[in-house]
Amino acid sequence: MLNFDNASTTKISKLALETYNKASENFYNPSALYGAALEVKKQIEGARAFFVRYFKGKPNSTFIFTGSATESNNAVLYSNITRKDKKYLISAGEHSSVYEAAKHFKELGYNVVFVPLNKNGGVNMAALERELDESVVFVSVIHVSNETGAINDINAITNLVKGYNKNIIVHSDGVQAVGKLEINLKDLGVDYYTISAHKINGPKGIGALYIAEPNKFKPLIFGGGQEMGLRSGTENLPAILAFKTALEHVKLTDFSAHKQAILSALSADYICVSDEQCASNIISLCFKGVQGETIEHILENEGYLIGTGSACNSKAKQNRVISQLVPKDYVEGAVRLSFGPEISVEDCFNLGRALNEAVKLYREKTKR
Amino acid sequence: MNEVILIRFNEIHLKGGNKKYFTKLLFNNIKDALAGLNFKLENIQNRLLVRDFQDKDEIITRLKCVFGVHSISPAVELNNDEQEIKNYVAGLKIDGGFKCNVNRADKSFPIKSNDFAAELGEILLEKNKNAKVDIHNPQTTISVDIRENGKTYVFSELIYAYSGLPLGEYRDGLLLLSGGIDSPVAGFCMAKRGLRQDILHFDSFPYTSKLAKEKVITLAQKIKTFIGARYMYVCSMTKMQEEFHVNCKTEYAINLLRRAMIRVANAICKKFKYKTIVTGESLGQVASQTIESLTSTNAVAEFPVMRPLISFNKDEIIALAKEIGTYETSILPYEDCCTVFLPRNPVIKPKIAEAQLEESKIDYDALLKLVIDNIEVIDLNNI
Structure with missing residues (x-):
């Protein structure tokens, strides 16, 4: 089986797994006072410092480790959507862990506004600018779209938003950006940034959240005061260290040739949503009058695993992001191909x- | 004094000379239902009795799913001894309105039912300051069942089960199970009349997903206990549907598909010795369930087709699906029969002659053979 669904998840690398297994032996609770526990605590703090260095966080900024990127995203919204007289701007292309949480707050009566998208799935900057007014206090825009690979220019967004009002908080979900783009959080200028391990050959069950100003963060999870009191729960040492190992071995790869190879083999009536402004590892294709799910099943029988935009029936929800980007008769025919290091250009031709x-x-x- | 669970049945009493057979069947079905638990099952005249058990709640939960059981009561077992019964009743703590029921099946017991009930009532009044007799709307009913086996059963709880007839020894029915709400309920309804069934499911991979099939397996697991199923047959209708789609009138697609399903069911009934086909059809619910559509599908059936939901409203079916625990699975969004082949305007009043004409346009027998030669059999006890 060739896996063309790497944007969904990746296989844990040998090195990350080794780190994980080794760290599992070290079971002591870092909150305890004996020496072995202190050692665990040191390792976690070492990893935290590494993350801040690696992503070039601002002075005094930090990362907290969470159970998933979904948790990180939820925590950011929970911490920032607090007043009904304020306005919260969320891009319509957010991952469901931001979108659904924002929708929940909207249903509770908060003034959440979803900002429309460009044709490639990136946020429409003009629309974002139009929505800015004095009541806006929070903006969330995904860095790289999980559906189309569209790259949002986060630096331009923070300049625009903070130029309008420097107190507006900006969050970006960077789960699909890690390993695809160079990330410099200081330059991006964001207040929060979400990342995940299992998209970069790390283990599942571990995410992290960059927090530029920890003293302004309101925790989602209370308890024993771990993670500087910002996220309680006994620290997951093996997963944290394996996440670090995965990050240390991330290689930025240009998959443009892969993308081209696939496109060159296609003749059928389709729209390629992923344009040149998109990350090269994801390509989103919409075939007219076709059920993406059926295509997925046919290809699985031929040894290819791919992702789909929507399920093969009227009852299932249509793909929220894709349905904003292409005409109706193309939506159900959406498929998503995402590459990883084990996929060659030739594989892409064949696929x-x-x-x-x-x-x-x-x-x-x-x-x- | 023993703790026991009394099991009553009703319809079996009407079976005259066959009563013994049905009671034995129920006895065995209950033993199967309670398998894995500690218990002893006894047949006392007109009642079954569970004793020597540990997990009372689990036993009651399982007994409620055994067809033929009318009601269940956790009880204490005493001897048919006036003083012993009075002593026990004197120790009961009750509050508010109550009444006493005495049933004297053992006619050698010296006091008549009503008199004994009155005596017991007086004892209860004496011992419980806040108790008062209320025969019309009692909060508590103390029942005393004096049986011919020399034992008396005292209980206050009456838990109703589904009644009906015990599942037969043989799996005589073949239930056509889709992923929808209706068909599991249809299987349940027929099982209530004692029809033990296996399951047939139609699949249209790759137009439907593997998850859709998993969903049907989950449904099968959920109704397995009720309907006594062991095997599930999965047949792929993909080729047939493709041929219908390309060669036959679009508006007949569903009618042709359903006729094909019945023909596949015929073949399975013959091969594996089932005697009847069960479907979840409800009159007029959709285009394929009009009198004319049913006539067209029925015309190819070689076995009786049972349609227990034929007179049910959708909300009635949903209520029952919720009760038997299949609803939540049924509404998961994977469909069994792919929508790509479904016509926008299916024929509402199909004609048999026209259906036959459409079928003559393709190599029907070969396609049917292909389906039947490729049946997948799933052992539901071994998943």
Whole structure:
């Protein structure tokens, strides 16, 4: 099986797994006072410092470790959406862990506004600018779209937003950006930044959140006061250290040739949502009059794992992001291909051909 | 004094010469239902009795799912001895309105039912300051069942089960199970009449997902206990649907598909010795369930087709699905029969002759053979 669904998750690397297993032996609770526990605490603090250095965080900023990027995103919204007389701007292309949480606050009566997207799934800057007014206190824009790979210019967004009012808090979900872009948090100018381990060959069950000004953060989870009181719960040492190992071995790879190889094999009527402004590891394709899910099943039988935009029936929700970007008869035919280090350009040619055949077959079988 | 669970049945009493057979069947079904727990099951005249158990709640939960059981009461077992019964009743703590019921099946017991009930009532009044007799709307009913086996059972709880008839020894029914709300309920309803069933599911991979099939397996697991199922057959209708779609009138697609499903069911019934086909159809619910559509599908059936939901409203079916615990699975968003092949305007009053004409346009027998030769059999006891 060739995995073209790396944006969904990745296999844990040997090195990360080794770190994980080794650290699992060291089971002591870092909150305890004996020596072994202190050693655990030191390792965690070492990892934390590494994350701040690696992502070039601002002085006095920190990372807290969480159970997932979903938790990180929820925590940011919970900490910042607090007043009904204020306005909160959320891009319509956010990952569901931001979008659904924001929708929840909107249902509770908070003034949450979803900012529309460009054709490639990135946020529309003009629309964002139009929404800015004195009541805006919080903006959340995903760094790289998990659906299309669209890169939002976070630096331009913080300049725009903080230029308008320097007190506006900016969050960016960087889960799909790590390993695809150079990330310098100081330059990006964000207040919060979310990352995850399992997208970069690290373990599942561990995420992190960059917090520029820890004293302004209101925790989502209370308890024993771990993570400087910002996220309680006994620290997951093996996962934290394996996350660090995964990060140390991340290589930025340009997958443009892969993308081209796939496109060159396609003849059928389709829209490629992922344009040149998108990260090269994701390509989102929408085939007219086709069920993406059926294509996924056909390709699975041929040894390719791909992602889909929507499920094969009317009852399932349509893909929220894709349905904003392409005409109706293309939405159900959305497929998402995402590359990883084990995928060669030749694999992409072959997949492209198989994909083209599957679409043709589907149209042949179902045409009238 | 023993703690026991009394099990009553009703319809079996009407079975005359066959009463013994049905009681034995129920006895065995209860033993199966309680498998893995510690218990002893006894047949005392007109009642079954569970004793020597540990997990009372679990036993009651399982007994409630056994068809043929009318009601269940946790009780204490005493001897048919006036003083012993009085002593026990004197120790009961009750509050508010109550009444006493005495049933004297053992006619050698010296006091008549009503008289004994009155005596016991007086004892209870004497011992419980806040108790008062209320025969019309009692908070507590103390029942005393004096049986022919020399034992008396005292209880205050009456838990109703589904009644009906015990599941038969053989799996005679073949339930057509989709991923929807209706078909599991249909299986439940027929099982209530004692029909033990296995399951047939139709699949349209790759147009439907593997998750859709997993969902149906989950549904099968959920109704397995009720309907006594052991096997689930999965048949792929993909090729057939593709051929219908390309060669036949679009508006007949569903009717043709359903006729094909019945034909596959016929073949399975013959091969594996089932005697009847069960479906979840409800008259007029959708285009394929009009009188004319049912006539067209029925025309190809070689076995009786049971449609227990034929007169049910959708909300009635949903209520029952919720009660038997299948609803939450049924509404998961994976469909069993892919929507890509479904016509926008399916024929509401199909004609058999026209359906036959459409079927003659394709190599029907070969396609049907392909389906039947590729049946997947899933052992539900071994997943």
